[in-house]
Each structure stands twice: as C-alpha cells, then as structure tokens.
Amino acid sequence: MKAVGSYKALAVNEDEAFLDLEIDKPEASGRNLLVEVKAISVNPVDTKVRKRPHPDETMRVLGWDAAGVVTAVGDDVNGFVVGDEVYYAGCITKPGSNSEYQLVDERIAAKKPTSLGFAESAALPLTTITAWEAIFERLGVSKDGNDAGKTILMIGGAGGVGSIAIQLAKKLANLNVIATASRPESADWCRARGADDVINHYEDISEQLDALGHPQVDYVLCLTNIAGYWKTITDVIKPQGKICTIVDFFEDSNLDLLKLKSASFAFEFMFTRSMHQTDDMDEINALLSETAAMIDSGELITTVAEVVSPINADNMRKVHATIEEGRAIGKYVLEGWS
Ligand SMILES: NC(=O)c1ccc[n+]([C@@H]2O[C@H](COP(=O)([O-])OP(=O)(O)OC[C@H]3O[C@@H](n4cnc5c(N)ncnc54)[C@H](OP(=O)(O)O)[C@@H]3O)[C@@H](O)[C@H]2O)c1
Structure with a gap:
C-alpha cells in the first residue's frame, strides 16, 4: 500500500x-x-x-x-x-x-x-477530542447549560483546536466566549465560529478584558505558549476559577500563583x-x-x-x-x- x-x-x-x-x-x-x-x-x-x-x-x-x-x-x-x-x-x-x-x-x-x-x-477528530476533553472534562464545564453565561478566555482561538473549542463552548455550554487572535482574518474566523468577543494576544490582555467589562473570567483555555501567558492567566482568573492548557510549559512555572484564589489547573492530552x-x-x-x-x-x-x-x-x-x-x-x- x-x-x-x-x-x-x-x-x-x-x-x-x-x-x-x-x-x-x-x-x-x-x-x-x-x-x-x-x-x-x-x-x-x-x-x-x-x-x-x-x-x-x-x-x-x-x-x-x-x-x-x-x-x-x-x-x-x-x-x-x-x-x-x-x-x-x-x-x-x-x-x-x-x-x-x-x-x-x-x-x-x-x-x-x-x-x-x-x-x-x-x-475534526484530533482537535475535537482535545477541545471536548479540555472544556467538559478538565475544566468541568456543564454541557447541559448549567454554566451558561459564565466566561471563558481562549488563548489562540483561530487555530485547529480553537476553531472547534469556540463552537463547543458556545453551542453546547452557552458560555460567553472571549477568544484571542492577532490578525483581522483570524479574528473574523473566531467570530464566525461563535466567539462573542475577540481580543489580541499580542496586546495587553488584562486591559482588553477590562474594556469588555470582564476583568476576570471563570475559565481559561490556553491553546498556545502557556508559559508566556501564565502571569496574565493567574491575574485574570476568578477566585475558584479553572485553567486548562494543552501545551507544555517548557520552563518552571509558579503554581503558587493560584493558591490565594483556590484556582485549579489541569493539563489536557488527547492521547x-x-x-x-x-x-x-x-x-x-x-x-x-x-x-x-x-x-x-x-x-x-x-x-x-x-x-x-x-x-x-x-x-x-x-x-x-x-x-x-x-x-x-x-x-x-x-x-x-x-
Ligand atoms: N495536548 C493535546 O492533546 C493537544 C492537542 C492538539 C494540539 N496541541 C498543541 O496545541 C497547540 C495548538 O494546536 P492547534 O492545532 O490549534 O495549532 P495551530 O492550528 O497551528 O494554531 C495556529 C494559531 O495559533 C495562534 N498563535 C500563534 N502564536 C500565538 C501566540 N504566541 N499566542 C496566541 N496565539 C498564537 C495563531 O493565531 P494568530 O494568527 O491570530 O496570531 C494561529 O491562528 C500546538 O502546540 C499543538 O501541538 C495539543
């Protein structure tokens, strides 16, 4: 063959x-x-x-x-x-x-x-398995709408995983989805898949969330470069919020930053x-x-x-x-x- x-x-x-x-x-x-x-x-x-x-x-x-x-x-x-x-x-x-x-x-x-x-x-399969397990299993979001209206920040929204993760979070869980994208075409792609708002990951994320009226979020799903965003993520996660990433840190990270908020962290690996x-x-x-x-x-x-x-x-x-x-x-x- x-x-x-x-x-x-x-x-x-x-x-x-x-x-x-x-x-x-x-x-x-x-x-x-x-x-x-x-x-x-x-x-x-x-x-x-x-x-x-x-x-x-x-x-x-x-x-x-x-x-x-x-x-x-x-x-x-x-x-x-x-x-x-x-x-x-x-x-x-x-x-x-x-x-x-x-x-x-x-x-x-x-x-x-x-x-x-x-x-x-x-x-669809690899990215769907990743997004589904991350949102509904690792972050524990209800797919029956019990968490409707809560906010998720998805960093790296226009890539393969983000393209289906945005849809699952919106259509099944009815979350308020804030995706990140850095170009007009990638931002449009996120909106077309259901993102409520799109912010730029190369600009100050905290300031942009403030401007949207969501200075803190219930969930963060990081689909890229977690180490580079770790400080920002720990700043914007709500007390008792949940964070998931699908990528390696490649360097030491400070999980202690989550303690005072009792925020939780999970890896997702679809294999x-x-x-x-x-x-x-x-x-x-x-x-x-x-x-x-x-x-x-x-x-x-x-x-x-x-x-x-x-x-x-x-x-x-x-x-x-x-x-x-x-x-x-x-x-x-x-x-x-x-
Ligand atoms: N753990 C698992 O089970 C699992 C499963 C699937 C994928 N992954 C990993 O997850 C990552 C994403 O996978 P993917 O398939 O979605 O990748 P992808 O399709 O290659 O992602 C491309 C997107 O990443 C965005 N991006 C690039 N650099 C960025 C940065 N510094 N900050 C924020 N966004 C950035 C770009 O957005 P802009 O062009 O708008 O900047 C682009 O649209 C990869 O490292 C992959 O290996 C892990």
Whole structure:
C-alpha cells in the first residue's frame, strides 16, 4: 500500500523528510478496524514527532487524523461493520494515518458525520477530542447549560483546536466566549465560529478584558505558549476559577500563583486514553459520535481552511511547512491517493 513516511528526523525542507513509500498492508485483529484512508489532516503534533530521532532509522508514518471506510474488522469488534464510514485520530504510539490503510481500535473511532465528505470529516477528530476533553472534562464545564453565561478566555482561538473549542463552548455550554487572535482574518474566523468577543494576544490582555467589562473570567483555555501567558492567566482568573492548557510549559512555572484564589489547573492530552488504554477509552467513540450528530444537525460547522490533493510527499511537505509557521487558521487536509 502507499504511504508517506520517513527514516530520519529531518527539517521540513530536507529531501528525505517526506518519502512516497510502498509498505505492507496491516491486518485487522482483536478490536481493530482496518480502514481505507480517504483523507487525513495535519496537526502540530505531526511536525513535532517528525523532528524526534528515529531509533535505528526505522521507518515512521506520521498522521493522527483520518476519515475513511472500514474494509475489515477484528474478531472482537462489535460496533462497526465493513463499509462503515469512520473518522478518528488514532493513537500516538501506533503507526499514523498517512497510509492507504490503517488499523484503529474501535473504541477511539466513530462513524463520521453523514453530511460531510471525507476531507471535512478528517479535519475534526484530533482537535475535537482535545477541545471536548479540555472544556467538559478538565475544566468541568456543564454541557447541559448549567454554566451558561459564565466566561471563558481562549488563548489562540483561530487555530485547529480553537476553531472547534469556540463552537463547543458556545453551542453546547452557552458560555460567553472571549477568544484571542492577532490578525483581522483570524479574528473574523473566531467570530464566525461563535466567539462573542475577540481580543489580541499580542496586546495587553488584562486591559482588553477590562474594556469588555470582564476583568476576570471563570475559565481559561490556553491553546498556545502557556508559559508566556501564565502571569496574565493567574491575574485574570476568578477566585475558584479553572485553567486548562494543552501545551507544555517548557520552563518552571509558579503554581503558587493560584493558591490565594483556590484556582485549579489541569493539563489536557488527547492521547492519554489511547496510549494508556484507560478503562474509559470508549468515551472517545462517544464524544466523536455526539459531535457527528451535531455536525449533521447543523449546530457545528466545518473547521477546514484548505484541502490539498493528492496525499503524497510533496503535498505533505507543503502542509507541514504551513503548520510549522504557527499561523494556521483552521485545519489543513490532504485527500485522495494518486
Ligand atoms: N495536548 C493535546 O492533546 C493537544 C492537542 C492538539 C494540539 N496541541 C498543541 O496545541 C497547540 C495548538 O494546536 P492547534 O492545532 O490549534 O495549532 P495551530 O492550528 O497551528 O494554531 C495556529 C494559531 O495559533 C495562534 N498563535 C500563534 N502564536 C500565538 C501566540 N504566541 N499566542 C496566541 N496565539 C498564537 C495563531 O493565531 P494568530 O494568527 O491570530 O496570531 C494561529 O491562528 C500546538 O502546540 C499543538 O501541538 C495539543
């Protein structure tokens, strides 16, 4: 089968960073589905893993977002049949989705939205799992409206995760969403996805929140550079407020700044359930299924910015380069094999 892979950790412009390869097709067993991959999307995690050394120069296939068709199922699969159209992010410890066929555990996959094609579906899983777990599980926001009217500050609103996080916070929880974006086009993108207000993360955040009449917020979801915003976040969080980030600090941070406010802090890592095979792994199937239903009912809208075709080394390189710039708006998808 075709795949885009590499044998070495290389910069995006190095010839061998992306190779068009022929590799063996895997076989389904246990709870795995064998999926014919129709579209994939690229996330910052792909660019980070690409730069990690390969033990013994083993071949590595990246990609943790896909949509496709189930072509075989393992003996223990009970939720899917051959022919089902699915979407999933997969597991960071397993081969990625940049190949014509991929195995995925049924507990972390779901039937894709029927109203979307493969490309738009492939844009959603990784970022949706991240945003959903961050908002409803780590921050503990009620998705039944019990926290309606409370305010969330989302730092980095126009990226892949922000594009769906804004929608989930607005449409399910009815929070007052204040997103950050630094350019007119990224600010417009946030508003189009439901942000009530957009402020600029390169200007004084406290002053801008004051001007909006929300000097302090109930929740902060930081989707970028947490260390750079930590002092501001601890200033603007309300007493007993909640903070979540999806990124590493990369340097010491002072959690003591939260003590006098009894504010709480949580990390979100969307591969935790799959890499640790937690007992509640099938929550990912549940949240992706619920998201698909909300897409089909029109409550949530696409997060796709651009679709590139076909899935090959040249196009993968271009999309990695775009993501690495850190200024993506929405999601970048590759579709179809040449
Ligand atoms: N823990 C997890 O499970 C998990 C899951 C997904 C992603 N992540 C990580 O979370 C981060 C965001 O992911 P993503 O997919 O949303 O990324 P992305 O799509 O590449 O995000 C791009 C956006 O980031 C904004 N941005 C860039 N620098 C910023 C800064 N200094 N302050 C505020 N915003 C800034 C830009 O907004 P403007 O152009 O408007 O400035 C741009 O729209 C990445 O580091 C990724 O690896 C973690």
